[in-house]
Amino acid sequence: MAASTTFRCSSLSSACRLLFQKQTAGYRQLRFLSSSSQDNSASDAVSAAPENEERDPFPVFVQPRVQELLTRITGFDLMKVAGPQKKPLQRPIYKLMTDEQLNAELSSAKERLQHRLQMPPYMKPRRPHLTPLSVDPELAGFDKSNYVFVDISFGVKDRKRSVVIREVDGTLRVAPWDVKERMNQIYNPREGRHVVKPSMFEEANLERMISEKRYQYVLDRACCQFEPDDPDFIRTTHRVYNAVDQCGDYEHLRSTRHFGPLAFYLAWHSSIDGLLVDMLDRDKAQDARDLVVLFADVHPDSSCAAAISELPQQDDDVAVIKTYLATDCKNKDKVELSLRAMVDSQRSKGKTQNSSL
Amino acid sequence: MSFKMAATSVYRVLACSRSKLLTPFVCRGVSPNVSQIAARQLTLISVRCSTSFVGKVTANELWEGVTSVSNAGRKRGRGKSVKRKLDLNRGQRIGMGKSGMVFPGLTGPALVGKKLVDIHQVKPQEEEETAAPVIPKRKTLKIPALQRGYSGRKYPGTSIGSPDPINDYVFEDFDTKVLEYKMVSHMTGNLGRKMRVSTLVVTGNKQGLAGYAVAKSPMGKAALRKAKNMAGQRLQFIELYEGHTVFHNFAVTEGRTKIFVEKMPKGYGLDCHRIIKTICEIIGIQDLQAKVEGSDGNVQNICKGFFRGLMEQETHQSLADRVKLHVVEFRPELENVPVVVASPSHGEVNLEPIKEEAFDFDNMYYEDGKIPLKKAEDPLRLHRQTEAHWRTYLKNNRDRNQVQARYQRMIYGLEPSSEELKQRAKPLK
Numbered sequence: 001m002a003a004s005t006t007f008r009c010s011s012l013s014s015a016c017r018l019l020f021q022k023q024t025a026g027y028r029q030l031r032f033l034s035s036s037s038q039d040n041s042a043s044d045a046v047s048a049a050p051e052n053e054e055r056d057p058f059p060v061f062v063q064p065r066v067q068e069l070l071t072r073i074t075g076f077d078l079m080k081v082a083g084p085q086k087k088p089l090q091r092p093i094y095k096l097m098t099d100e101q102l103n104a105e106l107s108s109a110k111e112r113l114q115h116r117l118q119m120p121p122y123m124k125p126r127r128p129h130l131t132p133l134s135v136d137p138e139l140a141g142f143d144k145s146n147y148v149f150v151d152i153s154f155g156v157k158d159r160k161r162s163v164v165i166r167e168v169d170g171t172l173r174v175a176p177w178d179v180k181e182r183m184n185q186i187y188n189p190r191e192g193r194h195v196v197k198p199s200m201f202e203e204a205n206l207e208r209m210i211s212e213k214r215y216q217y218v219l220d221r222a223c224c225q226f227e228p229d230d231p232d233f234i235r236t237t238h239r240v241y242n243a244v245d246q247c248g249d250y251e252h253l254r255s256t257r258h259f260g261p262l263a264f265y266l267a268w269h270s271s272i273d274g275l276l277v278d279m280l281d282r283d284k285a286q287d288a289r290d291l292v293v294l295f296a297d298v299h300p301d302s303s304c305a306a307a308i309s310e311l312p313q314q315d316d317d318v319a320v321i322k323t324y325l326a327t328d329c330k331n332k333d334k335v336e337l338s339l340r341a342m343v344d345s346q347r348s349k350g351k352t353q354n355s356s357l
Numbered sequence: 358m359s360f361k362m363a364a365t366s367v368y369r370v371l372a373c374s375r376s377k378l379l380t381p382f383v384c385r386g387v388s389p390n391v392s393q394i395a396a397r398q399l400t401l402i403s404v405r406c407s408t409s410f411v412g413k414v415t416a417n418e419l420w421e422g423v424t425s426v427s428n429a430g431r432k433r434g435r436g437k438s439v440k441r442k443l444d445l446n447r448g449q450r451i452g453m454g455k456s457g458m459v460f461p462g463l464t465g466p467a468l469v470g471k472k473l474v475d476i477h478q479v480k481p482q483e484e485e486e487t488a489a490p491v492i493p494k495r496k497t498l499k500i501p502a503l504q505r506g507y508s509g510r511k512y513p514g515t516s517i518g519s520p521d522p523i524n525d526y527v528f529e530d531f532d533t534k535v536l537e538y539k540m541v542s543h544m545t546g547n548l549g550r551k552m553r554v555s556t557l558v559v560t561g562n563k564q565g566l567a568g569y570a571v572a573k574s575p576m577g578k579a580a581l582r583k584a585k586n587m588a589g590q591r592l593q594f595i596e597l598y599e600g601h602t603v604f605h606n607f608a609v610t611e612g613r614t615k616i617f618v619e620k621m622p623k624g625y626g627l628d629c630h631r632i633i634k635t636i637c638e639i640i641g642i643q644d645l646q647a648k649v650e651g652s653d654g655n656v657q658n659i660c661k662g663f664f665r666g667l668m669e670q671e672t673h674q675s676l677a678d679r680v681k682l683h684v685v686e687f688r689p690e691l692e693n694v695p696v697v698v699a700s701p702s703h704g705e706v707n708l709e710p711i712k713e714e715a716f717d718f719d720n721m722y723y724e725d726g727k728i729p730l731k732k733a734e735d736p737l738r739l740h741r742q743t744e745a746h747w748r749t750y751l752k753n754n755r756d757r758n759q760v761q762a763r764y765q766r767m768i769y770g771l772e773p774s775s776e777e778l779k780q781r782a783k784p785l786k
Contacts, residue, residue: 078694079691079694082691082692082694083691083692084690084691085690085691085692086690087689087690089621089622089624089625090622090688090689090690091620091621091622091719092622092686092687092688092689093686093687093693093718094673094684094685094686094687094698094718095684095685095687095716095718096676096677096680096682096683096684096685096710096711096716097682097683097685097695097710098682098683098706098707098708098709098710099683099706100708101710102683102685102695102697105685105695106694106695109692109693109694109695112692113692113694196769196771199768199769
């Protein structure tokens with residue numbers, strides 16, 4: 001982008017203060033003001049985009065039952081959530097505590113860190129705005145460059161902020177997503193987000209990071225840099241989820257905010273077998289059951305969902321997993337082997353417990 | 358080329374026959390340029406000679422000054438290192454230069470029969486006398502920087518290996534470092550002042566096992582060996598917190614030496630007196646801050662006091678057993694999540710919390726409740742002394758982020774090319 005010049009329009013009413021940017025290096029005086037509210041027209045433009053046949057995962061993802069399942073299988077390892085953070089060196093503090101004080105501290109720490117596991121929403125890529133808001137041929141050639149108008153009224157959220165462009169040919173349209181994000185970052189900068197997309201997210205560099213198994217770092221930074229419906233965010237995260245699934249590195253993401261979206265991604269694309277085997281190998285029967293239920297919730301029309309709803313005892317973990325095995329499982333041998341091993345180990349554990357009692 | 362050689366030869370001749378220097382002479386057959394140069398040299402030398410020792414003492418007398426030792430000195434053993442007399446003229450003929458030029462009247466006869474001889478060069482003959490052997494300078498082996506001690510080629514701070522094995526026991530993974538190496542003396546009726554070498558060394562396996570010892574011997578190496586082996590027999594086990602630091606802050610006093618030790622987080626390093634640093638390296642302590650006050654040159658007291666302080670530490674486990682409460686650690690990099698580092702070993706935890714209102718673990722272990730004073734210092738205080746200082750500081754730091762910003766631009770491909778920059782640097786027309 002060429003160097004831009006910003007004017008603040010002091011003459012406007014305080015309700016809708018507009019800032020607009022001129023996309024050339026030339027310096028001119030303010031010519032005209034647009035005082036009409038863009039909120040409604042902007043949303044119209046989004047809805048005006050052609051309806052895609054593809055199913056939208058977002059409504060499924062935000063269902064309370066799905067959210068609960070995802071939260072449960074994410075787990076909560078306090079030390080991993082707290083994790084060693086990069087901070088300047090500080091001396092630890094020591095305290096002498098009774099049991100009661102210690103438990104209170106532990107529970108408060110858990111509460112404090114709960115927000116760390118807030119999952120980024122799973123969305124489909126946003127569509128570009130195509131329909132212009134208004135075409136005014138009489139304004140054509142008003143300047144050599146486009147003008148960008150940004151609503152900087154107090155309290156407007158970044159996602160709700162209206163940003164429009166008056167093009168050189170007189171067309172007024174909703175700003176493309178990249179322009180909107182750049183304007184948001186300029187007027188409402190967020191820590192950790194760069195105006196220019198970091199080169200880490202380029203395909204070659206991303207590949208290197210993934211081969212080094214720095215999944216969490218890539219995902220964290222993607223969360224920081226992109227909006228959840230940004231095509232770049234979706235491309236990056238899906239690339240990482242695929243790599244995790246292929247290498248079986250699910251443990252890297254357990255107890256992080258990315259485990260839920262990972263499980264949802266796998267369920268959405270009907271490839272939960274690897275994760276299921278991993279859970280069974282780690283004796284996480286409850287998690288495995290939750291994953292199968294999640295799969296059924298995501299695909300309500302599948303034979304697995306129908307079979308599970310007909311189960312007499314829906315709390316029985318093994319029964320639910322066996323139902324999945326019988327219906328939609330693609331890698332039956334492997335899952336069955338892991339399931340049997342898990343059941344055997346549980347039985348032997350139960351025996352030793354009984355004998356010790 | 359030949360002219361230059363001629364000039365140097367003349368100079369040599371003049372310098373050597375110094376008794377005749379003051380009488381001007383005419384050198385027949387010598388080109389006027391050469392004689393002019395000779396005359397110039399001549400005046401210079403004649404002025405300086407008047408105040409020099411040259412000509413006042415003989416060569417033998419000079420040699421005597423260098424080579425002789427007094428009788429008293431010879432008794433104390435100074436005769437050994439004295440220099441021998443050298444024949445400096447070996448392989449040289451007085452009056453002859455390397456090039457073999459002959460200056461008639463000076464280095465050879467002016468007349469052969471009735472004929473005047475011109476300046477000429479005689480081809481160098483095979484030297485009868487062998488030239489004085491050039492004594493090669495003794496090459497000093499360079500010690501790698503990390504193996505050097507505190508100062509130069511001296512012992513303190515250097516490593517001297519593990520103690521010698523005792524019967525079957527081999528000191529594996531042990532290392533010994535010299536802390537002090539000094540001459541000490543006492544008076545005897547017969548020999549007078551009798552010198553010995555006193556050494557202090559510390560040995561350890563870098564995992565908490567360490568010992569120190571002082572030993573004396575007339576020979577330095579023997580003293581070091583003796584001290585090293587004695588230190589190997591005086592090992593103490595020092596428990597470390599997570600293998601990297603001490604359990605708590607403490608202060609010790611040994612004689613007039615006071616040591617204030619502070620526990621530090623992992624990655625801090627050793628920030629202390631060099632003696633304490635060496636001891637820490639041998640024990641295996643990686644992170645620690647210490648301040649030595651009072652007598653900070655008394656190596657033996659520092660060593661003794663520091664070892665005593667380490668041994669008198671209270672571990673977290675013994676603290677938990679004593680107060681019957683959990684010892685809980687809160688680390689900022691772990692978001693201050695409580696981590697239990699020790700619990701009462703018999704499982705009985707007091708129901709009553711600790712009563713002291715201002716319980717402060719950091720200052721718990723100072724003697725007599727005397728807490729070291731820590732002043733908060735402004736890191737920029739030197740720059741804030743005057744308004745002008747501050748302005749200069751701001752001016753010097755104006756562009757401090759530009760290098761980093763340039764790298765960022767290069768990564769994003771936004772940095773203009775060198776041609777573009779040149780274009781921009783041109784003045785506007």
